Each structure stands twice: as structure tokens, then as C-alpha cells.
Amino acid sequence: xxxxxxxxxxxxxxxxxxxxxxxxxxxxxxxxxxxxxxxxxxxxxxxxxxxxxxxxxxxxxxxxxxxxxxxxxxxxxxxxxxxxxxxxxxxxxxxxxxxxxxxxxxxxxxxxxxxxxxxxxxxxxxxxxxxxxxxxxxxxxxxxxxxxxxxxxxxxxxxxxxxxxxxxxxxxxxxxxxxxxxxxxxxxxxxxxxxxxxxxxxxxxxxxxxxxxxxxxxxxxxxxxxxxxxxxxxxxxxxxxxxxxxxxxxxxxxxxxxxxxxxxxxxxxxxxxxxxxxxxxxxxxxxxxxxxxxxxxxxxxxxxxxxxxxxxxxxxxxxxxxxxxxxxxxxx
Amino acid sequence: xxxxxxxxxxxxxxxxxxxxxxxxxxxxxxxxxxxxxxxxxxxxxxxxxxxxxxxxxxxxxxxxxxxxxxxxxxxxxxxxxxxxxxxxxxxxxxxxxxxxxxxxxxxxxxxxxxxxxxxxxxxxxxxxxxxxxxxxxxxxxxxxxxxxxxxxxxxxxxxxxxxxxxxxxxxxxxxxxxxxxxxxxxxxxxxxxxxxxxxxxxxxxxxxxxxxxxxxxxxxxxxxxxxxxxxxxxxxxxxxxxxxxxxxxxxxxxxxxxxxxxxxxxxxxxxxxxxxxxxxxxxxxxxxxxxxxxxxxxxxxxxxxxxxxxxxxxxxxxxxxxxxxxxxxxxxxxxxxxxxxxxxxxxxxxxxxxxxxxxxxxxxxxxxxxxxxxxxxxxxxxxxxxxxxxxxxxxxxxxxxxxxxxxxxxxxxxxxxxxxxxxxxxxxxxxxxxxxxxxxxxxxxxxxxxxxxxxxxxxxxxxxxxxxxxxxxxxxxxxxxxxxxxxxxxxxxx
Numbered sequence: 146x147x148x149x150x151x152x153x154x155x156x157x158x159x160x161x162x163x164x165x166x167x168x169x170x171x172x173x174x175x176x177x178x179x180x181x182x183x184x185x186x187x188x189x190x191x192x193x194x195x196x197x198x199x200x201x202x203x204x205x206x207x208x209x210x211x212x213x214x215x216x217x218x219x220x221x222x223x224x225x226x227x228x229x230x231x232x233x234x235x236x237x238x239x240x241x242x243x244x245x246x247x248x249x250x251x252x253x254x255x256x257x258x259x260x261x262x263x264x265x266x267x268x269x270x271x272x273x274x275x276x277x278x279x280x281x282x283x284x285x286x287x288x289x290x291x292x293x294x295x296x297x298x299x300x301x302x303x304x305x306x307x308x309x310x311x312x313x314x315x316x317x318x319x320x321x322x323x324x325x326x327x328x329x330x331x332x333x334x335x336x337x338x339x340x341x342x343x344x345x346x347x348x349x350x351x352x353x354x355x356x357x358x359x360x361x362x363x364x365x366x367x368x369x370x371x372x373x374x375x376x377x378x379x380x381x382x383x384x385x386x387x388x389x390x391x392x393x394x395x396x397x398x399x400x401x402x403x404x405x406x407x408x409x410x411x412x413x414x415x416x417x418x419x420x421x422x423x424x425x426x427x428x429x430x431x432x433x434x435x436x437x438x439x440x441x442x443x444x445x446x447x448x449x450x451x452x453x454x455x456x457x458x459x460x461x462x463x464x465x466x467x468x469x470x471x472x473x474x475x476x477x
Numbered sequence: 478x479x480x481x482x483x484x485x486x487x488x489x490x491x492x493x494x495x496x497x498x499x500x501x502x503x504x505x506x507x508x509x510x511x512x513x514x515x516x517x518x519x520x521x522x523x524x525x526x527x528x529x530x531x532x533x534x535x536x537x538x539x540x541x542x543x544x545x546x547x548x549x550x551x552x553x554x555x556x557x558x559x560x561x562x563x564x565x566x567x568x569x570x571x572x573x574x575x576x577x578x579x580x581x582x583x584x585x586x587x588x589x590x591x592x593x594x595x596x597x598x599x600x601x602x603x604x605x606x607x608x609x610x611x612x613x614x615x616x617x618x619x620x621x622x623x624x625x626x627x628x629x630x631x632x633x634x635x636x637x638x639x640x641x642x643x644x645x646x647x648x649x650x651x652x653x654x655x656x657x658x659x660x661x662x663x664x665x666x667x668x669x670x671x672x673x674x675x676x677x678x679x680x681x682x683x684x685x686x687x688x689x690x691x692x693x694x695x696x697x698x699x700x701x702x703x704x705x706x707x708x709x710x711x712x713x714x715x716x717x718x719x720x721x722x723x724x725x726x727x728x729x730x731x732x733x734x735x736x737x738x739x740x741x742x743x744x745x746x747x748x749x750x751x752x753x754x755x756x757x758x759x760x761x762x763x764x765x766x767x768x769x770x771x772x773x774x775x776x777x778x779x780x781x782x783x784x785x786x787x788x789x790x791x792x793x794x795x796x797x798x799x800x801x802x803x804x805x806x807x808x809x810x811x812x813x814x815x816x817x818x819x820x821x822x823x824x825x826x827x828x829x830x831x832x833x834x835x836x837x838x839x840x841x842x843x844x845x846x847x848x849x850x851x852x853x854x855x856x857x858x859x860x861x862x863x864x865x866x867x868x869x870x871x872x873x874x875x876x877x878x879x880x881x882x883x884x885x886x887x888x889x890x891x892x893x894x895x896x897x898x899x900x901x902x903x904x905x906x907x908x909x910x911x912x913x914x915x916x917x918x919x920x921x922x923x924x925x926x927x928x929x930x931x932x933x934x935x936x937x938x939x940x941x942x943x944x945x946x947x948x949x950x951x952x953x954x955x956x957x958x959x960x961x962x963x964x965x966x967x968x969x970x971x
Binding site: 428432 | 498499500501502503608612763764765766767768769771772811820821917937938
């Protein structure tokens with residue numbers, strides 16, 4: 146009788162965490178089947194428990210020097226954003242001045258992390274910022290809907306890159322995701338990542354259109370597996386944007402992904418974050434979920450515009466003990 | 478713009494300043510409690526002179542320093558309280574339900590109005606974090622009064638037949654773990670049903686009930702409808718022994734509950750008991766892992782584990798045990814232990830030296846029996862009564878820490894292989910108060926829940942309380958239900 150020899154399956158353990166550790170050099174998704182199996186292995190999200198946890202963390206009381214430190218940290222994490230049809234070079238230049246020196250009278254106030262504009266205004270922003278330690282981020286890939294061919298999306302990225310964008314904020318194809326064409330969503334991210342070259346890639350999930358927390362978790366993992374440097378909540382163009390429970394799911398995903406693969410992916414929240422109080426609550430979420438390693442502009446960002454002035458105002462209030470007029474700060 | 482204008486350099490982004498994130502102390506003010514130095518008894522609508530009674534000290538467990546002195550109710554005091562309740566009974570019970578409801582609604586609103594004061598009093602006297610007394614104990618206490626206020630004029634429709642009658646004078650003995658909330662659980666349904674009450678708060682936590690007495694006065698509750706007699710076990714025993722009491726409702730230890738049952742066995746006095754527990758959180762491999770970890774943590778570290786329904790046993794499917802334990806231990810290290818008045822504190826002080834001694838004794842037994850101990854590295858304050866959050870792994874079903882109620886921040890982790898084994902292990906206890914089931918598969922959750930011998934079963938959550946939901950145990954966890962329509966039955970002659 147012929148002797149039958151078989152190769153035993155590589156032991157991967159019970160969880161995705163162990164699965165990736167077994168790969169050694171980080172995750173490699175070879176097929177849509179494998180992608181689906183990884184995403185299917187993710188734990189479900191209990192919406193009631195998730196929302197309760199987010200609400201509980203919102204009760205943290207951040208006072209005095211910890212508040213001041215949190216405000217500075219939040220300022221340094223802002224991607225100061227203008228994404229309007231009415232944007233002009235003058236408007237962008239003005240925003241860049243604000244980004245570099247949010248409070249010109251006070252040199253202790255850090256610059257924001259980046260300015261975020263449409264691709265055609267990247268060059269304007271780069272010129273305006275000069276040597277300032279502020280990155281230029283550009284939305285691309287048929288922002289905000291993502292409804293265009295891959296070729297057009299890649300052209301969009303190429304234009305932003307050639308104009309000097311340091312960071313690319315792409316949108317995923319939510320239609321493809323919701324239709325279950327996960328491979329297509331994955332491949333697009335991989336292609337955009339390749340087109341980004343050294344530029345950092347932020348992948349916008351548009352969580353308001355994914356609707357369920359389970360979808361947010363799966364989309365987060367999909368984007369991270371495909372090579373995202375950041376996962377980002379929203380375009381800011383749909384009503385339901387960043388919420389604390391959504392942020393919590395994405396931070397958990399980034400934490401678990403880093404533990405499984407050793408690769409640290411950042412998280413950017415965008416849309417609807419207007420007050421310093423909200424920003425500090427999000428920093429508490431980061432602190433108590435992903436941990437202090439994410440409490441840096443390298444790994445956590447706020448995409449916002451009006452937030453910056455409230456952060457500045459609260460900062461001054463912490464130092465002076467009284468509020469100043471809104472008009473103390475430029476309206477950019 | 479020239480680049481010269483932009484002179485912010487990377488050096489100014491001082492990473493040490495921007496990197497970490499520590500929370501400065503954010504203490505609630507203790508003066509909000511407005512404590513008196515000495516308290517009398519609340520009998521027949523008025524406080525007695527503290528000087529007329531033997532006094533004992535009630536301590537702040539976070540510092541072990543006295544907060545106030547409180548009257549030690551004697552058997553004569555109990556007698557006066559029962560007599561006052563008896564006198565008040567005819568008018569209170571024959572009053573239209575809508576009129577009783579008016580008082581209960583008023584009490585509920587006053588609890589809300591004085592919520593901050595009550596929360597601080599509770600935290601000072603009990604040691605629980607202000608976040609919990611502020612967000613859970615006090616709002617829930619108001620919610621129970623609101624809920625039962627709504628029943629007061631609808632008793633005919635509660636499912637106990639037409640015109641159900643109250644029992645008479647209810648003697649109510651409550652524990653120290655949720656002093657105000659337990660008073661609300663006892664008083665609200667009893668009053669709604671038309672009974673009058675003699676409430677005996679726990680020896681170590683009498684203060685919030687005395688603030689509640691002030692609220693009852695503010696609400697113009699008729700004299701004698703509620704009487705509050707502070708004291709120790711002897712005071713409680715006098716209440717149980719009093720022949721003028723028609724009903725005893727007791728929440729506390731199984732040991733004392735057993736004694737009360739023996740004493741009352743000879744008389745026709747109605748009795749409900751809510752006793753100890755050894756709740757199991759059953760975690761299947763498809764559980765929503767992040768929310769499950771939070772639920773397990775909340776299940777055992779909420780209120781320092783001083784919770785009769787605490788999820789003190791974690792039964793986890795063996796296939797994910799390592800992952801779950803790793804995540805639970807990581808979360809334990811994040812718990813902020815310390816000053817209960819600090820709004821950011823997660824775990825406060827152990828209520829008394831006696832309770833601390835019991836927790837220490839049982840955890841030492843756990844180590845001696847061979848379980849592996851993991852204790853949070855958190856720093857503990859130098860004074861007061863403290864116990865760091867602790868998890869035991871490698872626990873066997875026969876270990877004392879898997880069988881006896883520790884009533885402290887100590888979790889015992891056991892594993893199972895199949896749903897049948899999970900049910901068998903969860904039921905393998907003399908208690909039967911509460912269990913949790915964690916799974917994303919509803920059919921299995923229901924299968925397990927049907928087979929668990931416990932009064933309360935939570936699915937994908939734990940330690941969740943609501944006035945509309947009945948709460949109570951079976952076997953050595955007691956009998957009778959509190960909360961919901963069922964909670965009325967304990968105070969009606971049905």
C-alpha cells in the first residue's frame with residue numbers, strides 16, 4: 146500500500162490575533178476568501194454595551210493642568226480643514242497662516258498637524274505653509290462620494306501628490322462594501338496606497354453610511370489590512386459623522402490590529418467635532434482604549450475647522466480664569 | 478506670507494507635555510453632604526434628640542475617620558417606631574391610591590433635587606465612587622419612587638385581583654452596599670401598596686437614610702408612615718422579633734436571612750429575603766469581546782464587588798480563555814482605584830474593616846488552594862480600607878473562591894467546553910441570584926438562560942437595574958421579588 150503523506154495545517158490558534166502573529170512579518174491577504182475569513186472572524190459589537198461604555202468614558206472629569214495639556218494636544222492633532230466648493234487660494238492661504246500659528250500672540254500654542262484641502266489647492270497650501278511644521282493633506286479618490294472609476298480616483302491621487310500633498314485622505318467605495326464586494330474595496334485601497342508613495346494614506350470609511358458598528362469594525366480591519374496608515378470616520382459631508390461609539394470601535398480595531406500585526410495604524414475623527422469638551426472626551430477614549438501610544442498627532446487626528454477656535458478659547462480660559470471674546474481669534 | 482512669520486519649531490511641541498495623559502484630581506466637595514455631628518431616630522414624623530440614645534460612630538471607609546454619630550435604636554425605640562407605624566396605617570392604607578402617589582412622586586422629585594447631596598453622603602459613608610453614587614444609586618432611587626408612584630392608584634390592575642389589600646406594618650432591614658437605593662427598593666413598593674414602614678439601615682451606612690428622612694418630612698409625608706431606626710444587628714433582631722410587624726423584608730447575608738426565617742417560622746409574619754449570591758458570567762467564544770470584557774469588569778468591580786448579584790465567577794469557553802483573561806487583566810490594570818470623591822475614580826474603598834478582613838481571608842484561601850492570583854498594581858491609599866482589584870485564574874470548582882461569596886473586588890475565572898458544561902458549572906452553587914450570558918447567538922443564549930437556576934439572567938450585559946424589572950433570587954439567594962409589578966406582591970395580601 147502506498148504511504149499517504151500529508152502536510153499539517155499551520156497552527157493559527159483560535160483568534161485572528163494569533164493568526165497574524167503566525168505570519169511573522171505582518172498581515173498578507175492573498176485572496177478575497179482569506180479577506181472574508183479574517184473579517185468574519187472578528188468579534189461582533191454589542192451596540193448597547195458599546196454605547197454605554199462610550200457614555201461612561203464621557204463622564205471623566207479633566208481639570209487643571211491635565212485639561213491644559215489635553216487642549217494643547219488636541220490643537221496639535223487638528224487637521225484644519227476646508228472642503229467647500231467656494232474655496233479660493235486666498236481662503237486656503239489664510240487657513241494655512243492659522244494652522245501654523247493658531248494663536249499668533251502666544252508661541253506656546255503648537256501648530257496644528259495638517260491642513261486638509263481639495264487636490265487643486267494643495268500647491269497653494271504648500272506655498273503658504275513654507276517651512277512651517279504643518280503637513281498638507283488632500284482629499285482624493287472622487288471625494289466625498291467615491292463614485293468614480295479607479296482610474297479617475299488614481300488620477301485624483303496623482304494630482305494631489307504631484308502638487309506636494311504629504312497625506313492623502315481617500316474615501317472607500319461604500320456601495321461596494323455594502324454590496325459585499327469586499328475584494329473590490331480592498332483592491333482600491335491597495336492601489337491608492339501604491340499611488341501614494343511616501344505620502345500617508347488616510348482611509349475614510351464614512352461610518353454614517355456603513356450604519357452598523359459591526360460594519361465599522363469590519364471596514365476598519367479591511368482598510369488596515371489593505372495598508373491604510375490612518376482610518377478615518379467621515380467625509381463630514383453626511384449628517385451622521387463621528388460619534389463616540391464609532392470612535393471607540395475604530396480605536397479598538399486599531400489597538401487589536403497593532404497587537405496582532407505589530408503595525409500601528411492611526412485614527413482620525415472628522416465631522417461634527419466643534420467643541421473643546423468633545424475633543425477632550427475623545428482624547429479620554431483614546432487614552433483608555435488604544436492607550437497613550439496613540440496620544441500623538443502621528444496616530445490620532447481631528448478633522449475639523451471651528452474646533453480650533455474653541456480649543457484656543459478654552460486654553461486661554463484655563464490660563465486667565467475667564468473667557469475672552471470669540472473675536473479675540475481669527476475666524477478661519 | 479513669509480516663512481519668517483512661522484517660527485513654530487518641533488521643539489516647541491514638547492512631547493513630554495503632549496505625550497501622556499494623566500487626570501488631575503477632580504474631587505467632589507465633601508461639604509455638599511452638610512452632615513450633622515449627631516443624629517437621632519426618625520420616629521412618628523420627627524427626629525428624636527440624639528442625646529436620648531446611646532450613640533455609635535459611622536466611619537468614612539476611605540479614611541477610617543468618623544463622619545458623625547448615630548443613635549443605636551433599642552428595642553424600646555423599635556417598639557415606639559412600630560407603634561407609630563401602626564397608628565399611621567389606617568389613614569395611609571385607606572387613602573385613595575392617587576393621594577399616596579402624590580407623596581411618592583414628591584419624594585422622587587426631592588431625591589432628584591437633592592441628588593448631589595445624597596450622592597456625596599452615600600460616597601462618604603459607603604466608600605463607593607462618586608461616579609456610581611451620582612450616576613447609578615441616586616438616579617435609580619428616584620426612578621423606583623417614580624415607578625411605584627405610578628402603581629399606587631392602579632393596584633386593581635396589577636394582576637392580584639380586585640382591591641388587593643396591604644399587609645400592615647412592614648419591617649425593612651437593608652444592607653450597606655446600596656444604602657439609599659435599597660431603602661428606595663423597600664419603601665417605594667410598600668408605600669404604594671398602602672403599608673407603613675419601619676426601616677432599619679445598615680450599621681455602617683446609616684446616613685443617606687437619615688437624609689431621606691429629611692426628604693420625607695419635606696414631602697409632608699404623614700407622621701409614622703415611614704420610621705427610620707438606626708442601629709446594629711440587635712436593633713434588626715428587635716424589629717424581626719416585634720409581634721406588631723406584619724411583614725419583614727430583609728436584604729443581606731444568607732447567614733442572617735436563615736436566622737430570620739427560623740424566627741419567623743413560628744409566626745405568620747410575611748417574609749421576603751434577598752440574600753447572597755455567586756453569580757456566573759458565562760462567556761461563549763462568539764461573545765462581543767470588547768463589550769463582554771467591560772461587562773465582566775463591571776460585573777465584579779462595580780461597587781468594589783459589594784454587590785449581591787456580582788458576577789464573581791467568570792465561566793469562559795476554553796477556546797478563548799487565554800484571550801479573554803489577557804484582555805480582562807489589561808482592563809483591570811486600567812481601573813482607577815482611590816479617593817471615592819474623585820469623579821474619575823472607578824473603584825473606591827472597602828466598606829468596613831470587617832469586610833476587608835473577610836476578603837483578605839478568602840483570597841488567601843484562594844492562593845493556598847492553588848489558584849493563580851493576579852492583583853492590580855495600582856497604588857492604594859495609606860489610610861482607610863482598601864483592596865486592589867484581583868483576578869484568580871486556574872480556579873477549580875471546588876475552591877472556596879469559586880463557592881463562597883467574597884463580596885469584594887475579586888474575580889474567579891473557570892473554563893468550560895460545552896453549553897451543557899457551562900450550565901452545570903453555573904448551577905453548581907447553593908446560591909441562585911444572577912447570571913450573565915455572553916454570545917452573539919440568540920438561540921444559544923435562550924437555551925442557556927432556560928436552564929440556569931437564578932432569579933436574574935442578563936444577556937450581553939451585567940448589573941443592569943431598572944424599576945420595571947423584577948429582581949430577586951432562588952435557593953440560598955432568597956425569595957420574593959423587588960421591582961416591577963411583581964415587587965408589589967411582596968406588600969399585598971394576595
